[in-house]
Amino acid sequence: MQSRTRVLVLFSLTAAFIAQATLLAGRSTAQAMGKGSQAVPTLHSSTQLVVVDVVVTDHSGKPVHGLKAADFTLTENGAGQRLRSFEEHSTLAAPPAPEPPLPAGVFTNQPQVQPGGAVTILLLDSLNTPTKDQTYLHQQLMAYLKTAQPGSRTAIFGLSDHLLLLQGFNADPAVLRKAMEKINVKASTVRSDVAGNGIQDSAADMFENSAGDVAFAELIANLRQWDAQQKSQELQMRAKYTIDAFNQLARSLAAIPGRKNLIWFSASFPLNVMADTTDNLGSNSTTPTMDSFLNPFAGEADMSEEFQTAMARLARSQIAVYPIDVRGVMQNPVFAADTTRNYGGGARGTARMAADQSQFINDTAAENGTMTVLAKATGGRAYIGTNDLTQAVKEAVDQGSNFYSLSYSPTDSNMDGKLRRIKVQVGHPGVTLAYRTGYYAVPTDAVKTSGLITQTAASAGPNDPSVAALRSNLRLAMARGAPAPTDILFRVGVVPMTAVDNPQETVGPNNTAAAKAKGPWRRYSVNYQIDPAGLVFFRGADGKIHADFDLMVYVYTPDGDLMDVSHNVQSFTGDDENVRGFYQHGIVQHAEVSVPAKGEHILRIAVHDLHRDHYGAVEVATSQVKNLAPVDAPANAAVAPGSTAK
Numbered sequence: 001m002q003s004r005t006r007v008l009v010l011f012s013l014t015a016a017f018i019a020q021a022t023l024l025a026g027r028s029t030a031q032a033m034g035k036g037s038q039a040v041p042t043l044h045s046s047t048q049l050v051v052v053d054v055v056v057t058d059h060s061g062k063p064v065h066g067l068k069a070a071d072f073t074l075t076e077n078g079a080g081q082r083l084r085s086f087e088e089h090s091t092l093a094a095p096p097a098p099e100p101p102l103p104a105g106v107f108t109n110q111p112q113v114q115p116g117g118a119v120t121i122l123l124l125d126s127l128n129t130p131t132k133d134q135t136y137l138h139q140q141l142m143a144y145l146k147t148a149q150p151g152s153r154t155a156i157f158g159l160s161d162h163l164l165l166l167q168g169f170n171a172d173p174a175v176l177r178k179a180m181e182k183i184n185v186k187a188s189t190v191r192s193d194v195a196g197n198g199i200q201d202s203a204a205d206m207f208e209n210s211a212g213d214v215a216f217a218e219l220i221a222n223l224r225q226w227d228a229q230q231k232s233q234e235l236q237m238r239a240k241y242t243i244d245a246f247n248q249l250a251r252s253l254a255a256i257p258g259r260k261n262l263i264w265f266s267a268s269f270p271l272n273v274m275a276d277t278t279d280n281l282g283s284n285s286t287t288p289t290m291d292s293f294l295n296p297f298a299g300e301a302d303m304s305e306e307f308q309t310a311m312a313r314l315a316r317s318q319i320a321v322y323p324i325d326v327r328g329v330m331q332n333p334v335f336a337a338d339t340t341r342n343y344g345g346g347a348r349g350t351a352r353m354a355a356d357q358s359q360f361i362n363d364t365a366a367e368n369g370t371m372t373v374l375a376k377a378t379g380g381r382a383y384i385g386t387n388d389l390t391q392a393v394k395e396a397v398d399q400g401s402n403f404y405s406l407s408y409s410p411t412d413s414n415m416d417g418k419l420r421r422i423k424v425q426v427g428h429p430g431v432t433l434a435y436r437t438g439y440y441a442v443p444t445d446a447v448k449t450s451g452l453i454t455q456t457a458a459s460a461g462p463n464d465p466s467v468a469a470l471r472s473n474l475r476l477a478m479a480r481g482a483p484a485p486t487d488i489l490f491r492v493g494v495v496p497m498t499a500v501d502n503p504q505e506t507v508g509p510n511n512t513a514a515a516k517a518k519g520p521w522r523r524y525s526v527n528y529q530i531d532p533a534g535l536v537f538f539r540g541a542d543g544k545i546h547a548d549f550d551l552m553v554y555v556y557t558p559d560g561d562l563m564d565v566s567h568n569v570q571s572f573t574g575d576d577e578n579v580r581g582f583y584q585h586g587i588v589q590h591a592e593v594s595v596p597a598k599g600e601h602i603l604r605i606a607v608h609d610l611h612r613d614h615y616g617a618v619e620v621a622t623s624q625v626k627n628l629a630p631v632d633a634p635a636n637a638a639v640a641p642g643s644t645a646k
Helices: 015-018 023-030 129-149 173-181 203-210 212-253 291-292 303-317 346-378 389-400 453-459 465-478 576-585
Strands: 039-042 050-057 074-078 083-089 107-108 119-125 154-159 163-170 262-264 319-323 403-408 421-428 430-434 438-440 492-495 511-513 523-528 539-540 543-558 562-573 587-596 603-607 614-621
Touching: 015 523, 050 074, 050 389, 050 421, 074 403, 107 614, 119 129, 119 212, 119 389, 129 173, 129 389, 154 173, 154 212, 163 173, 163 212, 163 453, 203 511, 212 465, 262 389, 303 319, 303 346, 303 438, 319 346, 319 389, 421 430, 430 576, 453 511, 465 603, 465 614, 492 603, 492 614, 511 539, 523 543, 543 576, 543 587, 562 576, 562 587
Parallel strands: 119 154, 119 262, 262 319
Antiparallel strands: 039 539, 050 403, 050 430, 074 421, 083 403, 107 492, 154 163, 421 438, 492 523, 511 562, 523 587, 539 543, 543 562, 543 603, 603 614
């Protein structure tokens, strides 16, 4: 993992500032705004720092405390590395004090989690998990939360065809139990085998008795090929949605300092991690390696880069994955009492049974292999073949909350994109270590300095892979109820511009209403204070400093219907003094959004850096701000002076 030191602007917003923030509030930092120019090297400088969290347990699986930096030896690709920092984290430490609440009408995507040890994320994966196993998981998690002790900061996410935040971080098990009670078991809309028995009748099966007829042979072969293609497409969709979820989690958790333990409750999905069973060192081992796992889509060039990007994001965000196979101890469905397959007698039935047995064994091995190697690659642990999910969660939380953090600057500073292998040893006998075994030496997300991303997308064709990636990132960042990305940190004040009894018949500037949206409209003032550390500043050919970012507000109904969209693209041109001011006070910006006056609505408010495709976002319900005193702001001033809205 490469992590750059991030300067977080310590904001000092007050309720009065937010309530009165108008264009005047932004002039001190935005008066130099103007059109951007062709970019040359970025101003950002960074030090490559690799952070490795090491869980040390004794022969009984209990955490080992009290080790010193001198007890650890760390190598990268066989070369010894000098530790730059060393710290022990333990559940024995006192919990941090809670942060004070924000003023009314003020919101932030800065995670409300204090430093100090690890946090836990429970990911309930209905996308890859049969319905009957989801029910069992729900029961086991409720049993765990009934006995869990307060103090462990935990959040709950759900994964179907998209990722949802079900409960934000909270140290009170009662709050987490209440959130679990609201979760309903649902069948995946992508997974065809909702029962999870692995045996599904295909269209070709109805012609099975005619298999010896030459007239039906080609038809049966074509139907079986079609069935195989359908299963392959389903698998790729499940893989893509899961990769998207890992990407979102990495982005939304990036601003939380320290280790994040991601407990992934799933039946996983089979990937061909055994395709390359030899590592780069020439080993003949048949054990899946990190190399083979981190590039499981070698034959799918469009997904390989996407998957490696997601893994790099997880690494940079210090996320250790603890997969738990919710199916527990499984019986071969061929011998299950509820199987729907009629094998009949004779050689054909015997062959079909043998094929189904083989398919079950191969799929299970691939699914378990995915979990095992993912856990090893990120420094977690996979729990497979256990029916006691409650105990598995307890162990994962306990081990993941007691660890040592080691950091170093690699002696090989060439970011060549290749895999770097990490090896950690402790000079004490009888202990077991868990840590991520490597990372890809890729720079932090590449800066696109040839112009605005939106301009690049417009000039490229709609099928261009880069355009598809941009659209996918936008969809994930702006989806209703999705985790809030934290690539860019900001605070935002939201206040109504008009009284409740004085709505408007038309939407404001830079707003685009959906065809089905109906007025009248109530306009809200949206006032940003943005941490500049998340944006790209670069010096143009004109010698001046530039930045380009988009202020976005999407308006949703509680059911997720999009009603209105507001875009304000800002192109900054200034000097070093302006940038120094940004780092002292934040970047203050103003936008306006029109919301249907009737009913509850959700504002998805975001900042999008147009050169690194980074996002920051928060969600605000109109019920949280509609009764605040309206602010007297110009009705047609939606953009700060000197900036351009495109």
